[in-house]
Amino acid sequence: MASDLARALAAAVRGEVRFDTAERAVYGQDASNYRQVPRGVVKPVDREDVREAVRVCREFGVPVVARGAGTSIGGQAIGPGAVVLDFRRHLGRVLEVDPERRTARVEPGTVLDELQRAARPFGLRFGPDPSTHSRCTIGGMVGNDACGSHSPAWGRTSDNLHGLDLLLSDGTELSVTGPLPPAERAALAAAPGRIGRLHRELQALAADNLALLRRAMPVLPRRGSGYPLDALLPERGYDLVRAVTGTEGTCALLLGATVRLVPEPAARALVVAGYPDETAAADAVPALLPLAPLTCEGMAADLVAALLAAGPRPPVLDRLPDGACWLFLETGGATPAEAADRARQLADAVRRERAATVALVTDPGEQRALWAIREAGAGIVTRLPPGPDGRPGGAAWPGWEDSAVPVEQLGSYLRQLRALLGRHGLRGVPYGHFGEGCVHLRLDFPLRERPEAFREFLWEAADLVVAHGGSLSGEHGDGQARAELLPRMFPPEVIGLFARFKRIWDPAGLLNPGLLVDPRPLDADLRFPGRELPLTLAYPEDGGSLLSAVHRCVGVGKCVDTTTGVMCPSYMVTGEERHSTRGRARLLGEMLRGELVVDGWRSPEVREALDLCLGCKGCASDCPVHVDMATYRSEFLYHHYRFRPRPAAHLSFGWLPLWLRLAHLAPRAADAALRGRFSAPVLKRLGGIDPRRALPALPERRFSAWFRGHRAAHPVAADAPAVLLWPDSMSELLDPAPARAAVLVLERLGFRVVLPSGPVCCGLTLIASGQLGLARRVVALSLRNLGELPPGLPVVGLEPSCTATVRADWARLLPDSAPGLPSRIRTLAEFLDERAVELPELAGPAMTQVHCHQHAVLGTGADRRVTARLGLDNRQLDAGCCGLAGAFGFERGHWEVSVAAAERALLPAVRAAAPGTLLLADGLSCRTQLNQLEPGARPLHLAEVLLRAFEQAGPGEGHSPG
Secondary structure: OHHHHHHHHHHHOOOEEEOOHHHHHHOOEOOOOEEOOOOEEEEOOOHHHHHHHHHHHHHHOOOEEEEOOOOOOOOOOOOOOOEEEEOOOOOOOEEEEEOOOOEEEEOOOOEHHHHHHHHHHHOEEOOOEOOOOOOOEHHHHHHHOOOEOOHHHHOOHHHHEEEEEEEOOOOOEEEEEOOOOHHHHHHHHOOOHHHHHHHHHHHHHHHOOHHHHHHHOOOOOOOOOOOOHHHHOHHHOOOHHHHHOOOOOOOOEEEEEEEEOEEOOOEEEEEEEEEOOHHHHHHHHHHHHHHOOOOOEEEEHHHHHHHHHHOOOOHHHHHOOOOOEEEEEEEEEOOHHHHHHHHHHHHHHHHOOOOOEEEEEOOHHHHHHHHHHHHOHHHHOOEOOOOOOOOOOOEOEOOOOEEEOOHHHHHHHHHHHHHHHHHHOOOEOOEEEHHHOEEEOOEOOOOOOOOHHHHHHHHHHHHHHHHOOOEOOOOOOOHHHHHHHHHHHOOHHHHHHHHHHHHHHOOOOOEOOOOOOOOOOOOOOEOOOOOOOOOOOOOHHHOOOHHHHHOOOOOOOHHHOOOOOOOOHHHHHHOOHHHOHHHHHHHHHHHHHOOOOOOHHHOHHHHHHHHOOOOOOHHHHHOOOOOOHHHHHHHHHHHHOOOOOOOHHHHHHHOHHHHHHHHOOOHHHHHHHHHOOOHHHHHHHHHOEOOOOOOOOOOOOOHHHHHHHHHHHOOOOOOOOEEEEEOOHHHHHOOOHHHHHHHHHHHHOOOEEEOOOOOOOOOHHHHHOOOHHHHHHHHHHHHHHHOOOOOOOOEEEOOHHHHHHHHHHHHHHOOOOOOHHHHHEEEHHHHHHHHOOOOOOOOEEEEEOOOHHHHHHHOOHHHHHHHHHOOEEEEEOOOOOOOOOOOHHHEOOOHHHHHHHHHHOHHHHHHHOOOOOEEEOOOHHHHHHHHHHOOOOOOEOHHHHHHHHHHHHOOOOOOOOO
């Protein structure tokens, strides 16, 4: 049947129709705990495609699931055996912005940030702003009635909709709007055919149950559970927009929406109020709300602890006042002074509470940095910090993720919720929208070891929130996670009305079945089972388990945000879910599960998805849960090609340091062969290299040979402070100019440069191609040639990828090797910055292409400070990976993706640079890509820029450290 359905869909729609194993695997999960493999995926290009896809599925009796960004936490964007309609892929246009009416017309796959960008020139915005605003779609927000931090001021999605264009499962189309007068309601009920019958049945549902709907539907600003049937009441004006919003795709498909826009405050200020604990903060909220803050967000100290456990300490944390829980209270105004005046009023109100502290933040950069911590909460708290008793933190999962109670009950609810967690032996980090009583909470459920504990806790938690007059869900909807619990919140008569409501809209039950009506069990379909396979690399953060490592991905989807630089370069080019970090993680998870992807390490689906992984490590830093796909890729490639022939590029580039050393036995002859009219194409073909790539030129002298001659001619005082320069294979054998410049700069500053006693190599080319056994031997040889480092001898690396490999990857490859070296090696900028050396002035404009490994592992703070001390007006590009990524851009089959990655942001920025702008690029890959694709760019390593500064300053500049 699947093949017949696929053929019928392919004949009917113009968009992509995918029924292959890889596509079904990556669309089988969202941001929930669940896995439900679809029958196939359709990516419609227009409304007609949606109509045709639904028609074909109806004829085959196959359910349909609408999907936006796939960030649903309750399991609303997946469905077993369904056809998933991916609206985000092609249906994401903002069709019109009407500034006079303050409305916008959008397609269902429009990303929220795209709508905000379209509205911003008119001083307008869409009010709701969930933390996933950079990737969530308007269709998904309508499905879950999304809110965000500014809902105290601007409401939730249902408060900001003017009209919806809907498609029913039987092919009927209709447009619905908000509250209607009685005459218009009567006219709708009198309409002929299916549309008139639908209105008559909906109006009858309300008329037959007026008292029940008025009594049994809790009145809360954050009621996200069940169907909003009270929107059908006469006093609510038979508001079909509200009645459909939040129905989780179970009643109708969204073809388009007309949304209301609100004025964007020209200026904002932020009051951060500190309290002794979260219940004290919650108890303070009711007294602050009458001052009408734009936000009232709660964030406790354990969220900050989770942030610090995940990475370096952001300096902006110094702006938090004393306390163990903080409220973020934002104000707006037409001018900064007006926003600050309102903030001072709020701050004065906070100070009336004796135990409270307060900080007023008016700097926009600091405000953004503080909000970034709050917005990252959904990812940060998926890994808990160590407990007060020293117990290690573990993974935390959704399930009781966004319960909500009346604001007046929030303090009591939090106290009793903490007690409930203690009784069940669970840990979590509560935070959320305290101004509307909504609490986000991920918990360390033992979902693999004891899944029944999940059900036991949720049952009691549901009773607790209902006892406080609250809702199981405050904004994310019920999905599979909570729909089974709805009878704890609503009486049986209301549960029956939910089923009646669903049948009116979708009599055949084809739209997202198994959620709010006749729900699947909340502890079924869990995504966590899988095999533990023998591994080659160490995974200390994940208990030595690749299964635990890939389940770090919780699907929050930051990797499908295409507006920022580093993560994920190939996805930004192809737009294919399987090429996103989370798509690859899901394929690896399916490989370990062994049911859908059945070939294990030999899986062609996993190999294809990882083939376009550039190994940039952007995910290791930018993913909120630090999924390290480059490491998983190396592990997979090792097992996939073990005892099998490898691609030619693995041998040509994986063994590149060896080939270069051999070439240097006769460098002129080797360079002639690399550049020869007839020999170069043959070498490319043999080496698996794209014919459009130019092979790099070979220098006549190795760096170490130059260094010996230089030292003989320019001896350095024996008592000068020594620094070991790490002569990586590329600096030694392929591009020695940065290493030569570094020697001259360090000597100018009074240091004595020393080299290892023999050749050293970080092993990156072998690690990247999965040749891990050889990589171990290369690293072990390097350690022998390095010898015993004298105490305190600093080590400087010049190539960011090699420096990052030593610092981060050696511990995974050889856990017991040279424990001191990874912590001792520094970039040139870090070395100079730590020693606060005096640098000459080199004023002028500059821009820096940051190597992706440096961004991910090493950081760029020292580079910023060093270039500032040089007097450069330097801009670090948010361009992400240059697209070359070592071997990637040279390999046959990667040319188009490599060039497209460079053209996305890097090359346009370089072409637009003002004349005379210095272009810094410490990575050899970055410089090579720029030289080949934009020959006039002339990128320089920081060492070369520093040498230029010294040469321009004259012989007297520079500060000796002695």
